[in-house]
Amino acid sequence: MTRKPFSYLLLLAVIIAAPFVFPSFGTQLATLWLMIIVALTWDMTGGQMGYNSLGNITFYGTGMYVAAVITIGMAYDVGDYTNAAGGGIHAFTDLQYFSGLFLGMLGAGLFCAAVAVIVGYVTFGLRGPYFAIGTLGVAIATGELVSNWEWVGAGQGIALPVYPGDLDTGKVLFYFLFAGTGVALFVFLKWLYKTRFGAAVNAIRDDEEKAEAMGIHTLQYKLATWAMSAFFVGIAGAISAFQLIHFEPLETAYQTINLGIFMVVCVLLGGKGTLWGPVIGAIVFHVFKEVTWTYLLGWQWVALGALIVITVVYFEGGVVGWIMSKRSERLEAREQPNDAAVGAEQ
């Protein structure tokens, strides 16, 4: 029992030390945290509640734009700013940058939570594959709308100010923004899944009709879960926006086929409906992706596809599911002699 808090402290120490021990991997490690955040939030609905969304990327992209609009809007007219892109250079003071960063993250989180409630009101009427496709449709449509919206730079995208300090400090800052959000999310979920709320969400996954028959406020729970999920994805999008500086709508913000799918793959790899599964899956996925993108260039997508197929076909429960089934096999093997003895007595 006393070992548990200790290992969590050790883990925290590793998280804090990582960017200093591996300074050349700063951006890589930050991206790893982004993967962990989007995987954990995807699992909130996909794994814990049984609603497989393919549209969570909507919140990532929207979070980016909300952060940009808030930051720029506090200093300039957003329309003028995007019009002048590439032409006039706009200066931002340190205060404008950091208040934009803070309010941008907060605003992105809250705005995306509100979007989830509104969109969810319609899409949660859909079940199974229809929900997945419905939410994917929302992501694609939002990306198209934004890419035609001149005020936010349309297809050109939008540029945020550059981090005012030196580049390396900036990298460390973005690492800790992602890591801090990820740790906060993990702690939040560890608590949430133990509450009555967590149990009700699992009940919706296991038998929604029964949950309704028992009087559980199913729609409220579904909306609240997606809103909480969207809140964290929105924050992650906001941090990405500042990290990337310039981003455009279809390839970066609303990247349905990359990050939008990767988050699902991470969860399937690690184990759906568990707390650690998405974390482990994100780590495995990110390492695998970086290695193949470096050493198997040209074949990286084939390798990734093969990994997905193997996971889905042979490791249905992902890494965590596989470990748990091994462990219960071992437990059963240990209890077997006892059972046999009891059987013989009877």
Added chain:
Amino acid sequence: MTSIIQVNNVSKSFGGVVANSDISLSVEKGAITGLIGPNGSGKTTLFNSIVGYHPIDSGTIQFEGREISKFPVQKIARLGLLRTFQQTRIYGEMTGVENMLISLPHRKMRFAEAFGCNGAEEHERAERLLEFVGLYEKRFLRAGSLSFGQQKLLEFAMALMNEPTGLLLDEPTAGINPTLINGLIDRLRRANADLGITLFVIEHNMRVIMNMADKIYCLAHGELLAEGSPAEIQSDSRVIDAYLGAH
């Protein structure tokens, strides 16, 4: 004698099949009311209509004097009118205790309370009710690993955990080991007498329903065939014909 559920001229068809035709009946508060009829006579359909599982074609349904025929399932459940399923629905992946805790009455809970954890009080209540239905020893087993009969008992305990005013039970003894049926009758009676829950029970086992019910309604081919006390129903020639004709 006050009625708690009032069904007036309710009809329900599925395509060409008339499952319920112009049914009127009333369930007395605090009593045990039976609903019998041959297979396919429309009993489950009537339950589904009452709890808002599907819209009805015509008629009205009141619960505690309030019109509920347009309400969805959750809303009716939160008014305190609950049902169990003929095919039995429990959460197979959860343990018995977890099944019980998930069944806490959400209608008595503010949304903020959902963010709390269940304490000793809730666990005690869960275990007491599991003991009441005879599942205490199995409370930490995966519910899906229980026998069909035990799952039925668990579903009954879950319904009690929800503290309903009225409970609709769809064939509670079907699939239960005959040696356990007397125990179940006793528990249904005690739920009714001690906990004050009004019961409306669909039952196939004549001995069970005649033993238990204060009043019985009999359906045949979607229509209300007869109503009366168990003695009256038992001697009603139309009821006897309906059952003989069905076999």
